[in-house]
Amino acid sequence: MRDLTRAGLQVVGVDCEPEHEGFRSVYGESRLCPNPDHQPDAWVAFMIALARELGARPVIIPAADIFVTALGRHAQALAPHYIFSMESIAVQARLATKDQQYALAAAANLPIPRTVAVTCLAEVEAYLATVRFPCLMKPHHQREWEQLPAGNPLRRVKLVTAENAEEMLDWYAHTSSLRPEVVLQEIVAGGDDAKYCYLSVYGQNSRRLGYCVVRELRAHPIGFGSASVVEPVVDEEIATICDTFLRRVGYVGICEIEVKRDVRDHGVRLIEANPRYSVTADAAPYAGVPIGLLHYQSLLGQEGAEQTTTRFGFRHVALRRELAAVHQYTERGISTWVDLWDSYQTPLEFFDFDLEDPRPTWSTVNLGLRAFLRNTLKSFGL
Numbered sequence: 001m002r003d004l005t006r007a008g009l010q011v012v013g014v015d016c017e018p019e020h021e022g023f024r025s026v027y028g029e030s031r032l033c034p035n036p037d038h039q040p041d042a043w044v045a046f047m048i049a050l051a052r053e054l055g056a057r058p059v060i061i062p063a064a065d066i067f068v069t070a071l072g073r074h075a076q077a078l079a080p081h082y083i084f085s086m087e088s089i090a091v092q093a094r095l096a097t098k099d100q101q102y103a104l105a106a107a108a109n110l111p112i113p114r115t116v117a118v119t120c121l122a123e124v125e126a127y128l129a130t131v132r133f134p135c136l137m138k139p140h141h142q143r144e145w146e147q148l149p150a151g152n153p154l155r156r157v158k159l160v161t162a163e164n165a166e167e168m169l170d171w172y173a174h175t176s177s178l179r180p181e182v183v184l185q186e187i188v189a190g191g192d193d194a195k196y197c198y199l200s201v202y203g204q205n206s207r208r209l210g211y212c213v214v215r216e217l218r219a220h221p222i223g224f225g226s227a228s229v230v231e232p233v234v235d236e237e238i239a240t241i242c243d244t245f246l247r248r249v250g251y252v253g254i255c256e257i258e259v260k261r262d263v264r265d266h267g268v269r270l271i272e273a274n275p276r277y278s279v280t281a282d283a284a285p286y287a288g289v290p291i292g293l294l295h296y297q298s299l300l301g302q303e304g305a306e307q308t309t310t311r312f313g314f315r316h317v318a319l320r321r322e323l324a325a326v327h328q329y330t331e332r333g334i335s336t337w338v339d340l341w342d343s344y345q346t347p348l349e350f351f352d353f354d355l356e357d358p359r360p361t362w363s364t365v366n367l368g369l370r371a372f373l374r375n376t377l378k379s380f381g382l
Contacts, residue, residue: 001027002357003285003292012054014047016066021352021360036070037143044074051081059083059299061254061292063277065141068096083299088202088252092275095255097140098183101273110245112270115185124172127184128165134187136161136224137171144179152178159224161187188271190263191334192219195271196235197227198242198257199284201291203298206247210289210307213238214280214316217343220325222332227280228321229343232287232312241268254295256281279351283316286349314347323368327375 001011005027013022013030022030031050036043051058060082062068071084072093079086094100099117106112116127117140128135138159139145148155154174162168168184175182188194193216200211214230242257256278258271274281277292284291288310297303329335335343352364 001025001030002354003282003290004028004296007290007293009296012050012058014050014067015064016043021363024359024363026357026359036066036073040070040073043070044077047074047078048081057081057083059296061277061295062092065096065274065276066143068092068276069141072096085252085299087204088250091249091251092253095273095275098138098272099140099181102183102185102270104249105245105270105273108245108248110241110270111268113186113188115183117181117183119181121169121172121176124169124184125165128168131184132186133165134161134163135168136185136187137168138183138185139175139179140181140183145175148175148178158221161224188260188262188269190260192216192223192227194263195219195227195258195260196233196238197230197280198238198255198259199281199289199291200242200246200257201254201289201294201298202246202251203294203303204252206250206252207303208243208247208306209294209298209303210284210291211239211243212284212287212289212309214283214287217315218322218325218329218335220321220328222325222328222334225325226318226321228318228325229315230280230283231315231346232283232309234309238268251275252298254281254291279318279321280316282351283349286314286316287311314349315343316349316351317353318351319353320364320368320371323372324375327372331375 001013001022004011011028013028014033015022015030016033016035018032033046034042062071071078072089075086075089094104102112102115114131118124118127136159142158145154146156152174154160160171162171195216197214198211199214201209203209212232213235215233216227217229217231219225220228238259246255254277256274259268260271261268281291289307326340330337353361355361
């Protein structure tokens with residue numbers, strides 16, 4: 001919303017979670033819609049009514065997996081009312097689920113850690129009999145575990161890890177009777193600073209319109225979470241691997257691909273693909289690649305020369321994540337407070353700290369500092 005509004009466009013946000021910051025932002029009006037997972041017909045009716053109210057056929061750009069999936073399911077109904085890539089929305093919807101994105105990656109020869117989608121205890125046991133530990137378990141969609149009952153240790157958890165088969169079976173017992181379909185995967189060895197994100201946008205016929213590569217410095221939760229600090233880098237190998245994959249699957253639109261260099265063999269392997277605008281993708285405009293605007297222009301038939309990184313030497317911070325992450329890094333001895341301070345001695349750009357947008361910024365500072373202080377007091381036994 002911020003990037004497109006700054007480009008002079010009228011932006012309307014649509015979300016089914018009223019606590020999200022878009023409803024308090026100065027960068028456009030947001031509307032509360034039905035949840036497309038739970039009320040699909042109501043969501044479609046809402047979206048059609050919104051397009052009619054706006055008096056135009058707006059461009060629609062998903063920024064969450066739930067809406068990528070919804071747009072894929074209801075593309076035919078929404079196509080007369082919105083502008084989006086009909087030729088690629090099916091691919092985007094497949095990439096929005098963990099099992100299908102790994103199947104696509106394997107078919108297109110994108111290197112992946114050993115991964116399997118399972119549906120029952122017997123399949124879990126068969127995988128664990130041959131896997132190289134440690135390994136992890138995650139849902140097909142993160143929101144599936146968000147809906148687990150209160151008190152379930154997997155509720156609102158992105159993924160869990162296990163050092164042996166017994167530990168993984170214990171984890172699976174918490175979801176087997178509720179959400180038995182999960183993804184099991186070998187862990188790619190290395191720290192968070194071995195992870196990279198390929199931020200990109202593709203136009204008609206899968207022509208690349210812009211891209212940049214950023215390296216993660218820290219993430220929250222540590223080890224398997226989303227990036228809290230990244231910096232732009234040049235890595236032609238990663239750019240080529242990701243670009244080849246997206247062209248092979250016929251991709252059109254915005255995509256973030258997170259990969260990791262395994263410290264054991266230095267091979268690049270897929271962590272996950274996000275077929276949408278993401279928090280980390282917010283780093284791209286600061287690097288000189290306005291992927292949101294480029295996608296908007298492409299959908300209107302306005303495509304120019306490919307754009308690549310023109311600005312280096314800065315770090316992009318998701319502040320709320322970072323305030324939660326620093327405690328984990330110092331507590332585990334991965335970083336010292338001096339290391340952290342040194343990492344900020346460069347120009348900083350923020351996803352969620354913007355003095356021109358005071359209400360979301362205050363929410364970030366308030367919640368982030370409360371988490372930071374709570375974790376600090378725990379570290380002193382208080």
